[in-house]
Amino acid sequence: MTIAVQPYYKVERxxxxxxxxxxxxxxxxxxxxxxxxxxxxxxxxxDVFDVSFKDYGxxxxxxYLHTKQGVYPYTIEAVDEMFVAEVKRLIAQLxx
Numbered sequence: 001m002t003i004a005v006q007p008y009y010k011v012e013r014x015x016x017x018x019x020x021x022x023x024x025x026x027x028x029x030x031x032x033x034x035x036x037x038x039x040x041x042x043x044x045x046x047d048v049f050d051v052s053f054k055d056y057g058x059x060x061x062x063x064y065l066h067t068k069q070g071v072y073p074y075t076i077e078a079v080d081e082m083f084v085a086e087v088k089r090l091i092a093q094l095x096x
Contacts, residue, residue, distance in 0.1 A: 004031045004083040006063060008038070008074040029063070029074055031086055036065065038074070043067050046094055051087045053079050 006029040014021045027039045036043045043065065050066040053076070061079055065072040 002030050002032055004080065004086045005029070006031075006074070006076065006080045006083040008063065008076045010039075010075070029065075029083070031083060031090075033090070036087065038072075041072065043069075043072075045090045048087065048091060050091070051084055053084065055079065 008027055008029055010025045010027060012023045012025060014023065029036060029038050034045055036045070036048065047068045048065065049068070051063065052066070053061055053063045055061040059077045061076050063074045063076050063079065063084075065074065
């Protein structure tokens with residue numbers, strides 16, 4: 001069951017001959033009751049310390065997922081406040 005979804009994107013730059021091709025791949029960060037998963041990573045809520053973001057304006061921001069394995073940045077166009085609030089709520093429920 002998915003609680004909230006935060007769209008993010010990955011930019012890939014490919015050189016073909018003398019031409020630079022830029023490909024924007026749209027992906028989803030999905031929050032479930034026990035985990036957060038992206039296209040290539042899965043984090044259990046008990047391994048997540050915090051979630052934060054930096055808004056650079058003009059549709060550019062970075063969401064940071066602070067985990068036991070390190071900090072994972074996700075490039076986003078807009079912050080889904082519900083996603084951030086729900087992650088923080090789930091983390092708070094685990095604290096003694």
